[in-house]
Amino acid sequence: MVDKTNSKALPTGLRIRDGSIEINFTHNKQRHYLTLPHPPTTEGISTASKIRAELKNKAKWGILTDADIASAKGIDVADNSIIVGKGVLFQEVAQTYLRRWKGDKNTKGNYVNILNFHWMPNLALMPIHTITHDDIQDLILAREFTTAKTLNNCLIPLRGVFDTALKSKLISENPMVGIENEKVQVGSPDPFSRAEMTALLNWLDDNLEGKDHFYYWYFELAFWCGCRPSEMLALRWSDIDWFNNTMRISKSRVRGIEKTVTKTHVEREVYLNDRSTRALQEIQKLGMSKDYVMICPETNEPFYGEETARNRLVGAMQACGIRHRPAYNARHTYATMLLMDGLNPVFVADQMGHSLQMLMKRYAKWMHGDKNKIEMAKLKTE
Missing domain, CATH: 1.10.150 (DNA polymerase; domain 1)
Incomplete structure (x- = not known):
């Protein structure tokens, strides 16, 4: 048993009294003292400190109840429900x-x-x-x-x-009925032109050295496969089918958390082309991992998020004098290139992980390639 009768040796707000742990905290300008059913051992003191922190947090938000205090004292609250x-x-x-x-x-x-x-x-x-x-x-x-x-x-x-x-039949009517979402204006895709894409990739290739050169191949793949950043970060070498020249997209990685689904909860196969295939081959030659395709050069670990990669493209945009756009637009660039080159919209939708309806809604103005400009040229303004 730990003998910590000296208050200076205990966490703030705890003391040993008559062989038990007592905590104290202030709520509504009143000091509360509670004796807890935990022995004054190292483990008991740690538990008491956590209980005090939880009670203080509830008091801060004004949600502390008598039932919380009773539970801290070891008094059972029937059905685990707080009734007031x-x-x-x-x-x-x-x-x-x-x-x-x-x-x-x-x-x-x-x-x-x-x-x-x-x-x-x-x-x-x-x-x-x-x-x-x-x-x-x-x-x-x-x-x-x-x-x-x-x-x-x-x-x-x-x-x-x-x-x-x-x-749970605690209410008979839902008060949220009739409270609708506000309409959110959805921005149109803002892809890079082919000339802009080429300038960005050339700058990354020429200016990123050492381990940083990885990011050139990262964006070479991003521009030429159309995957979401979260899907690229979750990509594993076992997802690459070199024989059939495809890769399976079935997972995502957001803020360091691996998800077993994509954003749309639909698994898909993405067909590789010459440029996306070469990008994968060059990344594999780096030998950074036998598991994840994308490994952060700074940490030698799977990426937590896409911020570090995004910063490289932002630097390239600034250096090339290209109007700033989110790095996510590499995905939009791939979609619009496919459509403007006349590929079947059904195929493009499958590659992007969209329904055909969503593809047409988002990329309608690119579906006719340069034909729109040809039509506008027929307009006589004089």
Whole structure:
């Protein structure tokens, strides 16, 4: 047993009293002292410190309840539900929703942040059956979301909480009904021209030296295969079929998290051409990995994200005097080159991982190649 009677030897807010661990913290300008059912051992002290941090965090957001304090003391809360008055609190349903979430960890983390920042301060201690449609509408107005996209993203976990409450029969009507997403203006693709692409690749080839030269081949592949950056970062050598000259796109890698699906949740085969094949061959010659195709030269590890590669292309744009565009437009460049060279739109859609309808919606003005310019030349303006 650890003897830590000296308060200076313990984490902040903890002390040993009568053989037990006592924590203290301030809530609503009042100091609370709680004796926990944990022995004053190293493990017990570590657990107590974590409990105190959690209680302090809930107090900060105004969602600390008597049930939280009772649970910290080791008192069982029936059915793992916090009941206040005549209903289950919004915060408890939110916890259930997040606990049952089956998506990726990165998305779940975003939802936790959204709920904590935007919705918990106002809704956490309200019994969920008392929250009305008007309450939510008023709260949305009060939050003053800066963009429609931000609002739409923040509504996703909020809807999830009320859907969970409805399925659990905690509410009879969903107050989110009638609260629609705001319309978001979707920008058109902004591809590089062939001349711009050639200038960028030539600059990367001429100016990147040593390990950095890898990024030339990275963008040679990006421009000539049309994959999303997240798909390229998840690409493995086992996905490359050298005999049939194809590569299987079935995964993505976002913020260091490997996902077993693509953005559209559809696996596809991308046909390689002479330039994309050579790019892969040159990357393989570097011998950076027998697993991932893309290995960060700085860390010798799989990429966390596409920022470091993007920065190389930004530098090339600045050096060449080419108008800035996101590096993602390398994908759009490939799509528009295929269409302007007259390839079958069904084939192009398959290569890009789009439906034909989505391809036509996004790339309609490139589907006729230079014919649009020929038609405009017929217009007499004098």
